[in-house]
Amino acid sequence: MKSAKNVFISGGIALTAILSVAPTLNAQDPGRTPVPANRLFPTGNVIFFHPDGAGINHWNTARLYFKGPDSYLNYDLLPNMAVYRGHMVNTVIGTSNGGATTHAFGFKVDGYGSFGKDGDGGVTPPTDVFINSLSGYSGSIMRQSANQGMPVGVVNDGNIGEPGTGCFLAEVRNRGNWQEIARQMIQGRPNFTDTRPWVIMGGGEADTLPSGTTLLHRNHNQERGQALNSTTSLRSDSINLEADWDTQVIGGLPSPANLVNVNGGTDIAAIGTDNAIVIKTRAQFDALVTALNNNATYAPRVLGLFAFQDMFNDRNEEDLIARGKSTADPVNFVGPVNNTNLGVRSKASRIILWGDTAGNPGHNAPTFAQMTDVAIKILDRAAKAQANVNNRRFFLVAEQEAVDNFGNNDNAVGMLHAMADTDKAIGVARTFQAANPRTLILTAADSDAGGMQVAAPYRDNVDGGPVEAAGGTVIPGPINTSSITTNPAFLNLGQFYFGFNSNNAAGSTNLPNIADGLEGRGQSGTTGGTLMFLSEPDGFGQKMEFGISWAGSGDYTGGIISRASGLNAGLLNSVFSARFDNIDVYRMMHTTLFGQLLNYPTGVQGAR
Amino acid sequence: MKKSYQAAWCIGAIIAAAAPKATAVTTIATNDAFDLAAAFAPVPGDATVTGNFVEVSGASQTGSFTDGDGSIGFSSGIILSTGDVSGIGIGAGPSLSTGFGGTPSVSTSSLLNQIPGLGSFYSDAARISLTINPGLVSGFVNFSFAYLTSEISPADKFGIFMNGAYAGNINGITIDQEHPWISTSVPDLGFTQALYLNGNPLNPLFFILSLEVPSPGVNFDVDFVIADVFGDGVDTAVFLGGFSATETALGVVIPEPSTSALVALAGLAWLRRRNRQ
Numbered sequence: 036m037k038s039a040k041n042v043f044i045s046g047g048i049a050l051t052a053i054l055s056v057a058p059t060l061n062a063q064d065p066g067r068t069p070v071p072a073n074r075l076f077p078t079g080n081v082i083f084f085h086p087d088g089a090g091i092n093h094w095n096t097a098r099l100y101f102k103g104p105d106s107y108l109n110y111d112l113l114p115n116m117a118v119y120r121g122h123m124v125n126t127v128i129g130t131s132n133g134g135a136t137t138h139a140f141g142f143k144v145d146g147y148g149s150f151g152k153d154g155d156g157g158v159t160p161p162t163d164v165f166i167n168s169l170s171g172y173s174g175s176i177m178r179q180s181a182n183q184g185m186p187v188g189v190v191n192d193g194n195i196g197e198p199g200t201g202c203f204l205a206e207v208r209n210r211g212n213w214q215e216i217a218r219q220m221i222q223g224r225p226n227f228t229d230t231r232p233w234v235i236m237g238g239g240e241a242d243t244l245p246s247g248t249t250l251l252h253r254n255h256n257q258e259r260g261q262a263l264n265s266t267t268s269l270r271s272d273s274i275n276l277e278a279d280w281d282t283q284v285i286g287g288l289p290s291p292a293n294l295v296n297v298n299g300g301t302d303i304a305a306i307g308t309d310n311a312i313v314i315k316t317r318a319q320f321d322a323l324v325t326a327l328n329n330n331a332t333y334a335p336r337v338l339g340l341f342a343f344q345d346m347f348n349d350r351n352e353e354d355l356i357a358r359g360k361s362t363a364d365p366v367n368f369v370g371p372v373n374n375t376n377l378g379v380r381s382k383a384s385r386i387i388l389w390g391d392t393a394g395n396p397g398h399n400a401p402t403f404a405q406m407t408d409v410a411i412k413i414l415d416r417a418a419k420a421q422a423n424v425n426n427r428r429f430f431l432v433a434e435q436e437a438v439d440n441f442g443n444n445d446n447a448v449g450m451l452h453a454m455a456d457t458d459k460a461i462g463v464a465r466t467f468q469a470a471n472p473r474t475l476i477l478t479a480a481d482s483d484a485g486g487m488q489v490a491a492p493y494r495d496n497v498d499g500g501p502v503e504a505a506g507g508t509v510i511p512g513p514i515n516t517s518s519i520t521t522n523p524a525f526l527n528l529g530q531f532y533f534g535f536n537s538n539n540a541a542g543s544t545n546l547p548n549i550a551d552g553l554e555g556r557g558q559s560g561t562t563g564g565t566l567m568f569l570s571e572p573d574g575f576g577q578k579m580e581f582g583i584s585w586a587g588s589g590d591y592t593g594g595i596i597s598r599a600s601g602l603n604a605g606l607l608n609s610v611f612s613a614r615f616d617n618i619d620v621y622r623m624m625h626t627t628l629f630g631q632l633l634n635y636p637t638g639v640q641g642a643r
Numbered sequence: 644m645k646k647s648y649q650a651a652w653c654i655g656a657i658i659a660a661a662a663p664k665a666t667a668v669t670t671i672a673t674n675d676a677f678d679l680a681a682a683f684a685p686v687p688g689d690a691t692v693t694g695n696f697v698e699v700s701g702a703s704q705t706g707s708f709t710d711g712d713g714s715i716g717f718s719s720g721i722i723l724s725t726g727d728v729s730g731i732g733i734g735a736g737p738s739l740s741t742g743f744g745g746t747p748s749v750s751t752s753s754l755l756n757q758i759p760g761l762g763s764f765y766s767d768a769a770r771i772s773l774t775i776n777p778g779l780v781s782g783f784v785n786f787s788f789a790y791l792t793s794e795i796s797p798a799d800k801f802g803i804f805m806n807g808a809y810a811g812n813i814n815g816i817t818i819d820q821e822h823p824w825i826s827t828s829v830p831d832l833g834f835t836q837a838l839y840l841n842g843n844p845l846n847p848l849f850f851i852l853s854l855e856v857p858s859p860g861v862n863f864d865v866d867f868v869i870a871d872v873f874g875d876g877v878d879t880a881v882f883l884g885g886f887s888a889t890e891t892a893l894g895v896v897i898p899e900p901s902t903s904a905l906v907a908l909a910g911l912a913w914l915r916r917r918n919r920q
Contacts, residue, residue: 071748075697077677473677602677605693605774608862632696 064613070632078630079473079602080418080428082411082464083620085138085199086457087131088439088484090593096489096583097454101382103571104579109462113476113598115607117615121481121595124153124640128592131439132210134481134617135202139176141169141621141633142641148209150198150216151175153641156208163208166641169621169633173643174227176621177203177430180628181230184426186417188234188410192389192403192456193345193436195220195237200434204232213259214270217242221276221338231283231336233417234431236406238342240315243276244268251315252343252397259344266343277313280338285310290336311336320401320409327412334416337409341400347389349440352448352555352565360387386554388449389437403435404459411467428473430628433460439590442484447551447568447583450487468601475602475627479620483593486586490550491579550582603627669710670728672703679721679771682707683786683886689778690888695864696772700745700875703727704769708882716849717787720884723769725799725871731880742875743767754868757809758802760820761872765800768870779860781888783896789849792879799879804866805854808900820872849882851894 086093098108121129123137123146133146136153145162148155154162172179181187189200196205196216205219217239223229240252241259248268257263282289290311303319306312307326312335314320320339327333348360355361362385391397401409414429421427435457441449461476468474550556552565567580597615599607603626610632611619618635626632673679676694684692697705706728709719722728726741747755747768755765777784792799800820803810811818857863869881887893 068750071698071750073698073700073745073748075674075676075699077675077694077696079677603695605695605862609695609774609864 066611066614067635069634076603076626076630079627081430081624081627082476083432084478085434086438086480087199087434087436088442088482089480090483091596092487093454097451099570100451100568101455103573105574108458109465110458113600115604116596116598117607117611119479119595119597120616128590129481132198135198137617138620139203140166140641141618142636150210151202151206165643167643175203176625180430184423185428185430186233186414187430188232188414190406190410190433191237191436192347194239195235196239197436200432203432213242221280234337234410234413236339238344238346240340241269241343245273245275246270254343255391256348281311281313283311313338315340316396317399334413342397346400347437349444351444351446352386355386361385384448388452403456404463407433407460408463439484443588445485445585445588473602475604477599477623479597480595482590484590485588486591487583490582490584550584552582668708668714670706670708670731672706672729674699674702674705680773683721683883688888690781691776692886693774695774698751698770700767701743703729715789715882717885720882722880722882723867723869724878724880725767725869726878740876740878744875754804755800755870758800758820765870766875770866770868773865774862775865776862777856777888782856782890783853783892784888785851785853785893786883787849787885788852789882799871801869801881805900806864810897810900813897853892853894853896855898857899
């Protein structure tokens with residue numbers, strides 16, 4: 036029989052036990068729990084990196100190659116992470132245009148044609164419709180931010196109108212509408228009085244000058260169906276977007292019409308005094324950097340156009356070499372020129388992966404990391420100068436398109452250097468964040484380009500001992516990629532090729548061998564292969580070889596990890612730990628820019 | 644029960660500052676979780692404190708304070724109030740009473756419901772959610788705490804929550820809505836009008852509380868929640884600051900709620916076994 040005392044004690048303990056177990060709503064999936072309207076999140080800058088096509092496999096390989104298997108990238112130092120889901124309304128694979136539209140608007144859309152809208156205006160009958168963003172705003176989160184008064188900017192090492200940046204500023208019928216995408220990005224959307232972005236940098240001069248105008252940059256990658264090395268504008272109208280940018284009215288006053296971009300004439304001296312500039316060359320970019328360094332408050336509106344179309348050369352290695360996109364520059368490249376050279380393998384490739392060849396205006400264009408650095412610097416200054424305290428934060432979307440396009444051309448060394456460039460840009464952002472902690476850095480790709488994997492040689496393929504003269508021991512001995520023998524089937528699905536002997540760049544030929552080495556798989560018609568990649572030392576001081584094989588040349592679902600640091604980054608590991616998809620990218624950015632975590636629109640498509 | 648409370652809090656009473664000369668505290672209303680976390684933990688050391696979000700009915704229910712040495716007992720930190728923090732320290736009246744009238748979210752109400760006591764109709768709730776990374780070395784996170792009110796019996800609810808569970812178990816006793824620090828039956832620990840006279844906090848007892856770190860190096864969430872019960876008038880405020888992380892506790896230990904639950908369940912099982920014998 037229980038004593039009265041025991042009843043009291045046990046009852047009290049039981050109460051304590053019950054009360055100590057936390058009841059939580061939807062604890063297994065908090066990201067889909069309705070968010071109280073009175074829940075206020077801290078606000079600040081948002082830097083969104085979209086390393087297009089970068090799965091965790093790409094990051095792991097970049098780490099091997101540039102840092103070593105036991106070291107870390109800047110990407111690794113972003114402490115919060117979640118697995119990203121990129122499916123669309125009608126496809127399980129995230130598309131560049133559909134994914135970017137979802138990132139920008141917060142609704143899942145038609146994956147095939149959507150570009151700032153939902154649906155495809157290029158099919159019969161057209162299905163494209165305008166949509167508001169999840170917040171209810173008539174436009175993307177970047178338009179909402181800019182029109183509220185926050186400085187916004189985009190950086191892309193592809194055409195500025197690539198979906199990863201273009202969908203944040205343009206609403207068009209189909210991603211092929213390059214002219215209108217560029218026009219909306221620079222001048223604003225039809226029937227809206229949009230505030231211009233503060234910074235736009237990338238490629239795409241082909242769409243910014245009136246019809247018939249001779250451009251500064253040539254079409255050296257044979258793109259857009261145009262003749263190789265053509266220099267004629269692709270606009271079909273008389274709009275001069277560069278002059279429009281250069282003379283834009285700021286604060287009620289027109290900017291001086293310095294036109295620093297005038298073809299054949301470079302008014303570099305004007306940079307530093309002009310508050311709206313157009314730049315197109317390395318020299319002009321460097322002049323801008325100097326002006327920024329010399330004047331702590333200088334924050335001009337910058338339109339950078341460093342290429343006819345894309346800043347990178349998205350062809351496979353063999354094709355680039357065949358087209359003369361290579362150099363024997365001993366300063367920048369020391370290493371194998373052919374399969375018999377067993378010299379020290381340099382990280383620098385002799386293949387020109389970005390920009391035009393020497394002597395042309397597009398040569399040695401600024402890197403993605405350098406453009407990101409300048410963009411952050413300018414946007415930060417512009418934000419801090421805003422009169423309204425609620426607008427003293429900025430929004431930057433930075434897309435390294437090269438990861439995706441090199442992956443889609445099975446160019447391993449190009450992909451690796453694109454990853455390194457992205458990682459440097461993340462390092463730039465981390466440095467900024469250290470001094471400006473009210474900043475969210477968020478990364479998300481929408482697909483896995485090429486489905487790359489690291490292939491390492493088997494022990495019985497080792498054909499030599501450690502031979503590298505400098506830089507440490509090589510394990511195993513150096514061999515070339517022809518010794519990697521796993522060979523998937525070849526399947527041509529029209530737009531993309533799944534399997535090997537694939538090459539979808541215009542005018543290039545099929546290739547042998549399963550895996551890419553330093554210079555691809557070897558020249559067409561041979562089975563010689565090229566030297567394998569060599570990792571940086573591991574924890575034992577050893578370097579190891581590897582090749583890179585591809586599932587094909589398409590965009591795949593793959594394995595994508597979103598990482599983040601700084602303001603509200605913890606949401607990835609708490610609210611979004613169970614599910615994080617492309618809509619949640621929008622929700623995290625909205626939370627940080629506007630202080631509200633919006634409810635997830637389960638099963639709801641956007642409308643306007 | 645009040646006697647037990649007195650025993651439980653005797654350590655805190657010892658820690659409580661000798662009454663310094665009262666001077667006006669300076670408050671700044673803000674509901675920015677980033678700023679509030681920085682004010683709560685200005686020098687967190689190896690540990691880090693991240694401000695996740697704030698929930699309020701009125702925009703001025705949360706804020707930071709400075710110049711608290713002569714009135715609160717510690718110099719700076721943050722305030723959560725069921726009223727307007729801007730009224731604190733300015734001699735606004737015989738008692739502070741601001742009613743915003745809003746009801747808390749379901750999730751905040753579920754936290755408040757874990758606090759034993761009367762009533763489940765809440766208004767003017769203020770909540771700040773923090774994530775603490777304690778570092779690998781620390782076993783406890785410590786902070787200064789003071790409670791001031793113009794309301795008593797039934798008192799407004801205030802609770803500390805670790806990973807969503809009420810951290811109100813101190814020395815084996817679950818603190819209920821009638822907090823010991825406002826008990827009229829406990830001499831020198833109890834509520835008096837002087838505590839909030841004319842809106843001026845005067846010499847409240849402050850305690851250093853030490854939360855037991857659930858697992859070294861692993862983030863855990865801490866929510867501070869305060870709310871009116873049975874009506875939105877007459878205010879209560881808590882002052883929190885001086886966060887630190889240490890190997891040993893600097894103040895009154897509050898064990899991890901899940902641990903206390905396990906201890907309680909184990910105790911229950913032991914009693915059942917004993918009763919069967």
